[in-house]
Amino acid sequence: MSVHLKNFLKEWKKNRPLFIMTIPALFLIIVFAYLPMSGLILAFKNYRYDLGVFGSAWNGLENFRYLFSSGTGWLITKNTCLYNILNLLTSQLLAIVIAIFITEINQKVFKKITQSVIFLPYFISWVIVGTFVYAFFNYETGFLNHIITSFGGEGVNLYSMPGVWPYIICAFNAWKWCGYNSVIYIAAITGVDSETYEAAAIDGASIFQRIRYITIPCIKPTVITMILLQVGRILRGDFEMFYQIIGNNGQLFNATDVIDTYVFRSLLQNSNLGMSAAASFYQSLLCFIIIMIVNTVVKHIDEDYALF
Amino acid sequence: MRRKVVSLILAATMLTTILTGCGSKASTTATDNTNETATSSEASATPKASGELDTSEEVNLTMYVISDRPAGQDVVDENINKILKEKLNCTLTINWIPWSDYPNKYPLLFSSGEAFDMAYTGSWLNFTSLAQKGAFMNLDELWPAYAPKNFAAQSEAAQQQATVDGHYYCVPTMLATYSAYGPVYRTDLLDGTNWDGKMENFEDLEKYLDLIKEKHPEMEPLDIYSAGSELDDNYLWSLGYMSSKGANNDFLFFNPEEANPKLFTFYECKDTTPFLDMMARWNEKGFYPKSALSDTDATKTQNGKSAVRVHNLDTFAGYSTTHREFAYSYANFVKHVRHFPYTQDAMVISNTSQNPERALAVWDLITSDREMFDAFMYGVEGTTYTLNEEGQYLITDPDQYAGSAMWSARTNELNRDAVGTPELFGEMKQEFEKAIAADDTAEKYASFVIDTSNIETEYAACQSVHQQYWWPLELGYTDAKTGLAEYQKQMEAAGLEKVRTELQGQLDAYVAALQ
Structure with a gap:
């Protein structure tokens, strides 16, 4: 001591x-x-x-029982994890691509406008997004079916097709977050010594070679840190997003229910604080286990990149 | 070395941020409970009442209601306080919980340990379950002693309904409401057609919807949105059955016409198949959108997009007064109308109240005194509302003012109708009173309240399965046969039998007590 x-x-x-x-x-x-x-x-x-x-x-363990009665616990845990992994990969990947493109744009005004436009969805609330997702995809008056039928096709009722929703949700999630996430990558890229790029250009490196051999290796630590931070939240669905886009449409629940929406729906009607605390505890515990495992793996590969 | 320490601290900070995210839900409930434990023993015992109200000391009372605070509420509050100061030497602060927050905020109100006096409650806010979990003050002695006029004016049924586990826990509303349910429909839309104007059952409704579809193809004839369809309940009620929980969106029903009614669910009922066939046909005909359960627009009948909404009598009155350009009418489809439990709207005294005596005295005044009631419900005459010759009120500027959200303060004597309330509204109420007096088939079950405290896990699971599998099924979105089989499988897995056994026991006990 x-x-x-x-x-x-x-x-x-x-x-x-x-x-x-x-x-x-x-x-x-x-x-x-x-x-x-x-x-x-x-x-x-x-x-x-x-x-x-x-x-x-x-x-x-009485409070935990309802999560796992009738096998729902496993399904919603699986959904939550898969959605988050999918969302994590798409939104981060897009953010990196956007950040690289934006920093490569030379024209200043255009650069600023592009960045603002991409950033804008971050400020739009899910309530509004939910409304226009409905306006897009509903069977009778939806934009999508208007296009299909005007070309002589048969309208599709997406709201009874659970299979397509993971992609729709993933697309909207990426659309909303990639602008916001790209800011961090833009900062990381701006931090790279510009002399390196000049030297590479003089040596005849093409723009893609510069991106491949300078930009990407330089922002690798940032990417890993960002991903590790996101992994810690993997058991938390973005409640607002799921709730506003899917609403009470039971037909889609098996493909779209995450822990938070399930808990919200079943507890809204009986206000049992013990049960919601149990769900929260379950999420926290799994988050903790996952972050420990991922961090250990990262540490094993390269100690410098680990969070702790 | 230095670098390592700094990065360690940084890492610790990051880790805890991650954990904070994880623990935040519990945090709100945890912070303030220590001081509540101290008062608990005293609160669970019945507070003694002397009956003599001491108003020598000026106090400020706090009340919570659920609604969005109107912009011009200050004028109303000032006026209320002027009267209260003079009559009971106190002031009242009304706190508004916005609609967007209430599911989370309302239960936390009672666990935060905050000292407040009165709150709105109702069966839809889980009054019984909250009372069993010790959220409210026991009113056994306080209510008759400090709100004597109110107590005396309550009906026997209302007093019984205010009882949980043998004790009074709330002061129910004194405004009678009815279990009538049926279509609120537009009659102006079919002017110039050969529609016979008949609306007595589901066949009439289907005929009406057909005509609307034909004449107004741009409309969604039947109003269905993400809160789910209410036609299933209404269909069973129209056949004389009752819901075990006495409200919409239930999965256990019984027949009050039987001497010893047995609870049953949809897949055990012979009337389910004709109902599902009807809904499949309606869906096929396009009476409502195929994606209605994701549509969050709750105002389709009000804003003229839909022609019919199946709902209650008050909704009919509300639509008629706010949209006088549309000619709404109403039909009741429920076979045995009864009074809704008076705990539909109620007032509770918080366990943390410092001045429960004064709070009840204020409540007594509001619910018995015309001047106080008008000031509390409608505000300042001439400024926030006006009255016509019949004594109906009109809010002068709906953007600034609104009636009070403490709906439980309304009484049959004092409540005013809004200007423009259709005559049919009053007539129907009288009709229901007559019907109830003549036929108590359902009325004798008006005080039956289910207690789910022993089966909370199973009940929550069943509700969730019901929403997931029954809601699309009852709208004809999924195939009736396979859908019903899947629903049955899931309900059984969720523990329906346990729920049924428990609730059947409660129903049997209620029936035994009736005799």
Whole structure:
């Protein structure tokens, strides 16, 4: 112990300003992240309003039972993971492509306009997106069916075809987030020493060679960090997105239900705080396991890229 | 070395941010409960009441209602407080929970430990379940002592309905509402056709919808949106059955005409097949969109896009007053009309209330005094509302003002209709009263309230299966035969039998108590 303490004191002396700078952040984390974690015990309690979190009686794993009764738990966990992996890959990949393109544009005004247009969807709420997804795809008056029928085709009722929705949702997710995510990559690319590019250009490297051999290797650490941060959220569906696009359309649930929407739907009607805490606990636990595994793997490959 | 320490701290910070995301749902509930534990023992015991109200000290009371706060509410509040200050030496702060937040915010109101006095509640906000979980103050002694006029004016049924596990936990509304359900339909749309104007059953409705489809092909004849269809319930009610939970979107029904009714669900009922056939036909005819369950537009009948919405009598009155350019009419399809439980709208005193006596005194005043009621419900006469000769009210500027969202304050005597309320509305109410007096088949079950506390897991699972498999099925989106078999399989897996056994026991006990 004394060795650790000594080391710590030595570090403290050496880096005092840095330590002091982290105090507010640490304080916030303790107050808003660690203290509330005690509320997780709610997942194991039969909550009563008059007895409070600590006074209510324990009820074991009862609150978790409804998640897994009738096999839904596995289905929604699988959906949540697959959606997030798909969304993670598409939105990050597109963001990287966009960032590269935007930094390669030389014309300043055009560059700014392009970037703003791509960024814009980030500000549009899912409520509005949900409305125009409906206007696009509904059977009777939808834009898509108008086009199909005007070319003499037979209208399609997408709202009874669960199979296509993962792609639709993935496309809208990418559309909404790629502009926002690209900002970070643009910053990373701007940070690359421009002399490298000049040197490559003089040596006769084409634009694609420059991207392949300079830009991509330089932003690799950023890409890995971004992905690791996203992986930590893999068990959390973007509730708003799923809820606004799919609504209460039961026909699509098997393909589109994620943990959050399922919990919301089944608990809206009986306001059982213990059950929602149980779902939250389940998500947190899986998130934690996944982030630990991924980080260990990354560390194994290249220690510098690991988060911790 | 330095780099490593810094990066370590950074990493720790990042990790915790990730975890924060994970833990945030629980955080809101956890923070403030420690101080609540202290008061719990005292709250679960019945508060003693002396009956003598002490108004010597000025207090401020807080009330929570669910709705969006009108922009001009300040004028109304000021006026309410002027009267309250004079009569009961107190002031009232009304807090509004917006519609967008209520599913999350409302249950948290009672777990946050915040001290407040009154809140709106209702059966649709899980009043019974919240009461069982100790969210509200026990009113056994306080209600008769401090709101004597209100208590005396309540019907016996209402008092019984306010009881959970043998104790009073809410003050129900005194405005009677009815279980009547049926089409709110436009008559002006078929002017100039040979429509006979008859609307008594589902066949008449189908004829009407056919004509609308023919004459107004641009319309969606029947209003169905993402909240699901209510035709299934209405169909069974029209045959005389009742829902176990007494409201829409149920999956267990019983026949009140039987002496010892047994609960049944859709796939055990002989009337389900004709119903599903009818809906498949309606879907085929295009009476509603094939993707209606993803359509979030709840105003299709109001804004003229649809011709019919199957709903209750109040919706008919509401549409008629706000859209006087359309000629709406109404028909009730329910075979045995009964009063809705008065706990449909109710007021509760929070466990954390510091002045429950004064709060009940205020409630007594609002629900018995004309001046106070008008000030509370409608605001300031001449500024926020006006009255016509018949005593009907009109909100002067709907963008600025609205009636109070504390709907449970309404009483049969004091409540005013809005200007433009159709005569049919009043006539139908009288008719229902007569019908109930003559036929108590359903009325005797008006106080039956299911208690799902022992089967919460199964009940939640069943509700979820019902929504996923029944909602598309009842609109004819999925094939009736295979759809029904799939629904049955899923319902059984979700634990329907356990739910049924529990609720059947409660129903049997209720029937036994009736005799």
